Amino acid sequence: MSLSASAAAASQVEITPRAPAHIIKTDAEAIKIAKTIAAEIGKEAALRDQERRLPYQEIDLYSQSGLWGITIPKEYGGAFVSNTTLAEVVSIISEADPSIGQIPQNHLYMIEAIRLDGSEFQKRYFFDLALKGIRFGNAFSEIGTRQVTDVKTxxxxxxxxxxxxxxxxxxxxxxxxxxxxxxxxxxxxxxxxxxxxxxxxxxxxxxxxxxxxxxxxxxxxxxxxxxxxxxxxxxxxHLAFDNPTTMGPVAQIIQAAVDTGIARAALKDTLHFVRNYTRPWIDTDLQHGYEDPLTLKDIGNLQIQVHATEALLSRAGTAIDVAQQNQNEDTVAAASIAVAEAKIFSTETALLAGSKLFELAGTRSTLGEYNLDRHWRNARTHTLHDPVRWKYYAIGNYALNNINPPRHPWF
Known part of the structure; x- marks a missing residue:
């Protein structure tokens, strides 16, 4: 690998030095490290949200853990974990802090973009950087255009x-x-x-x-x-969408995984608050709020919704794996549809869990000291990335009329 003179000059711009990142070798190691990192990231998540404080140290911890390099192909030194593992890693981090869970989504998107259409130089150069802990951000979308796909840059x-x-x-x-x-x-x-x-x-x-x-x-x-x-x-x-590739499904499963993490976090805080603070309603003779049969019914429904979301997310990951191993119109369409189903459930479950939290926990849960509204705020904001109403349409058209879904980063 050698840089052209112009590329060598451009790459000389100084960045803040960090020690080389750990290199993860297996799916199991990725999940284990994600859980360890999440425990640290979650400690001040609510406070960072309140103060709108950027997570500089937490992002360093996250990228240096090696988790930003887990989708790099094995022949370039990465683990190339399954897409089910990728989704679970993102969900684990997002449950701790969905802002941090979202930040590497475009880094991971670019890893897939390079894998699909990068030159051999680009693969060796940028994959090596990513394995060392170098982070890719993004400057993709513009405002003030007719459609999100319109680009003036x-x-x-x-x-x-x-x-x-x-x-x-x-x-x-x-x-x-x-x-x-x-x-x-x-x-x-x-x-x-x-x-x-x-x-x-x-x-x-x-x-x-x-x-x-x-x-x-x-x-x-x-x-x-x-x-x-x-x-x-x-x-x-453009090649990633001129042809049937896993670019769209990989982009979307990361989005669904963030929302799955938000749903888990909202349910977790609902359980904690109801167990410890919620009072029984006056029309019962119960001693504790957690004994209320109507509350238990809604908690049961939320638990089912979260588990269904997790199952659909795992199923979508498997469908992407199949498409990556044998990429064609049929496998990519099947992966896109499977991810769309997971995206619908993760969106609706995150919003439901964020809202039900207050209904079940009661008025006290709205106090600023708890900052529990962050779950709904995060879900509502992140799920606006793309409208699930169009996913319902595409799934129905695929099931009924055998029409493949569109090819773009939002499908």
């Missing part, structure tokens, strides 16, 4: 590479990243991803994320003004 040819200019929003994790992959249109109007190293001249990442949920994802604005990008650092991302 342009990559213009110049000597030894390109100049990149545009403005992005929803740049989740970019403030905490070492590289910022940017979706743009090239001179042929093809969708590409340009990898820009943090600190590059003309790159400005702004901490202006003001949403009521997922408050600490650093999902603000990225401005690019004539940023030089070597040709070696440009990925032909």
């Amino acid at each position: 342009r990559l213009t040819p110049t000597k030894d590479g390109y100049l990149l200019s545009g403005k992005k929003f929803y740049s989740s994790g970019a403030l905490l990243a070492d590289w910022v992959p940017v979706v743009a249109k090239d001179e042929n109007d093809n969708t590409v991803v340009a990898f820009v190293k943090k600190g590059s001249a003309g790159l400005n990442v702004i901490d202006d994320w003001s949403s009521f949920g997922q408050r600490t994802t650093a999902s603000g604005t990225t401005i690019l003004e004539n940023v030089f990008v070597p040709a070696d650092f440009v990925l032909p991302h």
